[in-house]
Amino acid sequence: MVTSRDDEFEIVLGPIRRESLWTIAALQGDLTPIHWHDRAVSELGVGERPIAQGSMIVELISRAVDQIEPLKRNIASLEVRFRRPVFVDDLLKISCNLPEGHEEWLLTVENENGVTVAEAKVEPSAFPPVS
Amino acid sequence: VEGGRGVIKLPEGTVSVSRDLNSIYGLASSLPFCRPGGTSATEADEESSRNEVNFSLLMTLGPKACANGWAGIFDRIGLSTDSSVLAHTLRMEFGSPVLVDETYRVTGCIQPSRVTLGKRASSHFAFEACFEFWPIGAIEPLRPSATVTMTMVSSSEPTLA
Numbered sequence: 001m002v003t004s005r006d007d008e009f010e011i012v013l014g015p016i017r018r019e020s021l022w023t024i025a026a027l028q029g030d031l032t033p034i035h036w037h038d039r040a041v042s043e044l045g046v047g048e049r050p051i052a053q054g055s056m057i058v059e060l061i062s063r064a065v066d067q068i069e070p071l072k073r074n075i076a077s078l079e080v081r082f083r084r085p086v087f088v089d090d091l092l093k094i095s096c097n098l099p100e101g102h103e104e105w106l107l108t109v110e111n112e113n114g115v116t117v118a119e120a121k122v123e124p125s126a127f128p129p130v131s
Numbered sequence: 132v133e134g135g136r137g138v139i140k141l142p143e144g145t146v147s148v149s150r151d152l153n154s155i156y157g158l159a160s161s162l163p164f165c166r167p168g169g170t171s172a173t174e175a176d177e178e179s180s181r182n183e184v185n186f187s188l189l190m191t192l193g194p195k196a197c198a199n200g201w202a203g204i205f206d207r208i209g210l211s212t213d214s215s216v217l218a219h220t221l222r223m224e225f226g227s228p229v230l231v232d233e234t235y236r237v238t239g240c241i242q243p244s245r246v247t248l249g250k251r252a253s254s255h256f257a258f259e260a261c262f263e264f265w266p267i268g269a270i271e272p273l274r275p276s277a278t279v280t281m282t283m284v285s286s287s288e289p290t291l292a
Contacts (some may be wrong), residue, residue, distance in 0.1 A: 027155065028191045029200020031212040044215050054218030054281065055187035059156070062186040077224040078186065085217070125225070 009068045009098065013060050014091040016052050021088065024053050041087075049087040057086055061107060061120045064094040076125040084117045092117070137291045139207055141239035144196030145267070148184050150231040156188045184229040189279050190221070193262030197239035204260055208241055209290035219246060219257060219282040226274045229264055235276065236265040243291050244282045257282055258289045 018036075025035045033040035034051045041047050058080055065075065086092065091112045098105055109118040184192075191200070198204050202212050210216060229235065244257040259282040263275040 023155070027152070029195060029202050031202045032205075032216065033213050034215070034217075040213065051217075054221055055190045057218075058187040058190065058221060058223075059185070075225060077222065079223075080221040082218045082220065 009096045011064050011067060011094045012091065013063065013094060015089045016056070016086060016092070018050065018088045020056065021050055021052060024056055028053065028055065041085075046085050047087050049089060052086040052088070052090075054080070054082055057082065057109065057118050060092060061094065061109065061118070064096065064107060065122060068096055068098075075122060077121075077123045079121045081119045082117070083119065084111075084115055086111065086117050090117075138240055138242040139291060141197035141204075141207070141241065143239075144237050145234055146192045146196045146237055146264075147234045148188070148192065148229060148231045153185055153188055153231050156185045156191075184231060186223060189223065189229065189262075189264065189277055190281065192235075193237055193239055193264070193279050194260065196237035197262065204241060208258065210285060210287055214285055214287050216283050216285045219244075219284045221282070222278075222280045224278045225276070226272065227266065227276045229276045234267050236267055238263045238265070241289075241291065243289075246282050248284065255284045255286055256288050257284050258291060259283070 021035050025031065030053065034044060035053055036050050038049055041050055058078075061078070061080060065078075086109075093110045093112075094107055095110070096105060096107045103124065105122045105124075107120040107122065108116055109120070111117050194200050194204050198207055205212050205214065205216065239260065239262040241258060241260050244259040246257045246259075248255055248257060259280055261278065261280045264277040264279075265275050266272060
């Protein structure tokens with residue numbers, strides 16, 4: 001659900017499903033255990049549950065971009081910085097501030113503990129969407 | 132080492148962007164299939180929104196075309212898939228739209244990254260994988276339809292150079 005106030009938009013997504021990580025791992029050919037094996041993650045010392053693939057986070061940001069009305073235009077570039085791992089069962093909040101006149105938008109992805117897990121910069125295209 | 136100092140040029144490949152795969156990708160993360168800046172594919176507007184490819188599907192198709200997926204990429208740089216490799220940054224730049232049912236020529240390379248790591252990761256290594264999607268047609272475009280660059284951080288040293 002998207003909520004908005006003035007130039008600020010917020011969308012809550014998730015929880016991240018374990019089955020989705022398996023599907024994406026199979027499609028990508030990414031057999032890295034941290035995406036499916038709890039123990040591999042605990043041995044890495046970053047958490048207790050499997051870590052979502054970067055592409056999953058991009059997917060969620062893509063969804064936010066798709067649901068926030070002012071962002072519904074062609075995109076010239078998208079840059080994502082993965083700050084912290086996103087785990088299975090995490091609930092994420094994506095917020096975006098769209099000050100008028102700015103040609104570059106910043107999206108912040110936080111987990112339910114308020115920790116920023118990713119930041120994205122979206123540059124809209126000068127051209128209208130293709131139909 | 133191919134393609135310059137520390138750069139591994141991956142074999143060129145082609146991908147036909149399948150509508151089904153685009154749809155599966157959306158379903159895997161409970162998403163409708165999306166397009167860059169476009170409209171979600173609901174039943175009502177499926178026809179109008181069917182064309183463009185989900186962002187993150189490009190992250191699958193690039194490695195698949197050039198090195199048979201991310202496991203193949205890791206293998207090329209001497210890392211096993213149980214190495215602790217984490218995504219650091221991703222950048223996608225779009226030219227003309229990448230469309231389902233079209234075929235693209237994909238080029239790819241892997242190289243050391245100049246990204247600055249924080250203190251906690253100073254003992255780690257950064258490398259980036261870059262893929263370009265070129266439309267196949269009579270007229271060679273000036274720039275690719277999409278460029279995907281992903282920087283990853285590893286606790287082991289990739290054998291790039």
